[in-house]
Amino acid sequence: MSAHATSMRDALYEAPGPKTRRRTAIGTVVSLVLLAVGIFFAIRQFYITDQLNERYWSFLLEWTTWRFLLEGLWGTIQVAIVSGIISMLLGLLLMLGRIGHNKVLSVICRVLTDLFRSLPSLLLIYFFFLVIPKYGIRMPSFWMLTIPISLAASGVLAEVFRAGVNAVPKGQTEAAMSIGLTHGKIVRKIILPQALRIVIPSLVSQLVVVVKDTTVAYVVSFPDLMQNARVLISNYDALVSMYFVVAIIYILINYAINQLSIYLAHRSGNKIVTRASENPL
Amino acid sequence: MAADNTAIIQMHHVDKHYGELHVLQDINLDVQKGEVVVLIGPSGSGKSTLCRTINRLETIDSGEILFEGKPLPEEGKELAAYRAEIGMVFQSFNLFAHKSILDNVTLGPREVLGTPKAEAEMEAMELLARVGVAEQAHKVPAQLSGGQQQRVAIARSLAMHPKAMLFDEPTSALDPEMINEVLEVMVELAQEGMTMVVVTHEMSFARRVSNRVVFMADGQIMEEGTPDEFFDHPKTERAKDFLDSIRGH
Numbered sequence: 001m002s003a004h005a006t007s008m009r010d011a012l013y014e015a016p017g018p019k020t021r022r023r024t025a026i027g028t029v030v031s032l033v034l035l036a037v038g039i040f041f042a043i044r045q046f047y048i049t050d051q052l053n054e055r056y057w058s059f060l061l062e063w064t065t066w067r068f069l070l071e072g073l074w075g076t077i078q079v080a081i082v083s084g085i086i087s088m089l090l091g092l093l094l095m096l097g098r099i100g101h102n103k104v105l106s107v108i109c110r111v112l113t114d115l116f117r118s119l120p121s122l123l124l125i126y127f128f129f130l131v132i133p134k135y136g137i138r139m140p141s142f143w144m145l146t147i148p149i150s151l152a153a154s155g156v157l158a159e160v161f162r163a164g165v166n167a168v169p170k171g172q173t174e175a176a177m178s179i180g181l182t183h184g185k186i187v188r189k190i191i192l193p194q195a196l197r198i199v200i201p202s203l204v205s206q207l208v209v210v211v212k213d214t215t216v217a218y219v220v221s222f223p224d225l226m227q228n229a230r231v232l233i234s235n236y237d238a239l240v241s242m243y244f245v246v247a248i249i250y251i252l253i254n255y256a257i258n259q260l261s262i263y264l265a266h267r268s269g270n271k272i273v274t275r276a277s278e279n280p281l
Numbered sequence: 282m283a284a285d286n287t288a289i290i291q292m293h294h295v296d297k298h299y300g301e302l303h304v305l306q307d308i309n310l311d312v313q314k315g316e317v318v319v320l321i322g323p324s325g326s327g328k329s330t331l332c333r334t335i336n337r338l339e340t341i342d343s344g345e346i347l348f349e350g351k352p353l354p355e356e357g358k359e360l361a362a363y364r365a366e367i368g369m370v371f372q373s374f375n376l377f378a379h380k381s382i383l384d385n386v387t388l389g390p391r392e393v394l395g396t397p398k399a400e401a402e403m404e405a406m407e408l409l410a411r412v413g414v415a416e417q418a419h420k421v422p423a424q425l426s427g428g429q430q431q432r433v434a435i436a437r438s439l440a441m442h443p444k445a446m447l448f449d450e451p452t453s454a455l456d457p458e459m460i461n462e463v464l465e466v467m468v469e470l471a472q473e474g475m476t477m478v479v480v481t482h483e484m485s486f487a488r489r490v491s492n493r494v495v496f497m498a499d500g501q502i503m504e505e506g507t508p509d510e511f512f513d514h515p516k517t518e519r520a521k522d523f524l525d526s527i528r529g530h
Contacts, residue, residue, distance in 0.1 A: 171375035174338055179389035180365025194379050
């Protein structure tokens with residue numbers, strides 16, 4: 001939106017000439033008009049179908065509604081944070097096992113990574129909800145949700161970490177070898193710290209996926225934001241307004257996570273910024 | 282510069298292939314303690330590969346390499362301990378990008394030799410002062426010029442008190458005005474009696490500093506001799522052609 005082109009745009013496109021600037025200006029006006037028309041029709045449609053009626057919105061003025069939503073939000077945050085941590089640790093272990101020298105372990109980690117990556121998290125949740133209890137293993141709904149979400153994310157994260165490790169230049173390893181570091185120390189002191197910095201943006205986008213995955217909590221009746229919103233919807237018969245509010249909350253959460261990612265990328269990027277480019281990774 | 286007569290590095294009948302390509306063919310080379318050996322030759326001649334086999338960054342197919350009379354360890358802790366005794370300076374510097382200049386130099390002593398932090402830092406500062414980059418100690422590598430980075434890389438190697446040092450085209454990635462600042466540090470090392478194997482295109486360095494020039498082409502050592510012998514009276518046609526081509530410009 002700002003008048004200054006971002007660095008990404010600078011990298012991909014040349015500076016616009018007079019014709020391009022004119023075309024861009026026309027395009028901007030046209031899309032703003034279309035956007036206004038779209039919003040107008042959406043509101044009109046809400047009005048026609050009586051969705052703007054006070055009875056669909058008044059419950060949002062009550063403290064109990066918000067307390068209930070906040071309880072759900074707290075559930076969502078708990079699941080997201082615990083899943084985020086487990087999936088990162090598990091993803092890291094899967095990656096280390098896969099790139100290690102032990103052939104058997106490597107194959108096992110590779111199969112698990114691909115399995116977790118390709119199974120839909122909903123299917124994993126059904127497995128923990130419907131199949132595992134049949135074998136007498138009982139667990140709270142929190143874990144029936146958190147474990148499968150963690151597993152699904154760990155597969156993706158293992159691949160993200162592996163991409164990060166591959167992105168560390170080979171010369172770093174060779175230099176570490178040449179001063180006599182052992183394999184374990186090279187991984188811990190040289191490769192992983194650099195690989196993690198490289199993948200921070202991907203890690204955070206995966207955290208966004210985890211937050212979105214938590215919305216299937218209703219399957220195991222775990223009271224997350226979405227589940228509690230559904231309860232409110234049936235109590236107040238307020239589908240559109242409730243989903244509208246919940247959507248905004250999810251957008252805010254994920255926007256905050258993305259801002260965090262930009263901040264982290266900047267902070268670690270500054271440390272290894274190259275002379276040639278002033279822009280961090 | 283007088284070399285005594287103990288061969289610290291010995292290579293006997295070393296062969297190596299990259300698939301079809303025979304990159305090292307029956308290499309025999311002894312390096313005496315305190316000797317400076319310069320490897321020159323056209324690109325693709327195998328000189329870098331030869332240099333890298335000495336600390337086993339490249340493995341060999343057959344033949345043997347001895348260091349102080351003992352075959353190189355093949356893996357694990359023994360190999361790491363061996364590499365700690367040999368300094369290596371790379372064409373692309375390879376400073377640890379996420380660590381400060383000071384940490385780059387202290388990492389080896391602290392992690393490998395077990396030197397206490399304060400002592401390692403004191404020695405690192407001395408080394409950085411010696412190569413002229415002490416003021417940069419708390420910057421990260423990307424903030425330094427190429428010449429400065431390469432001098433730090435030399436300091437990083439020296440911090441391990443190596444018995445010999447390998448230089449794999451140490452000035453090839455540098456802007457022309459930075460080449461001399463690195464070469465000066467290398468000249469000083471040579472004068473202090475460091476055993477050095479240097480792959481380089483810097484003929485003035487070879488002539489001025491080396492005890493012996495080894496000319497390679499097509500994976501073979503074509504000829505070797507003192508710098509004066511080699512540069513003034515090359516014996517093989519390949520060497521004559523090579524010298525003509527670099528003098529041509």
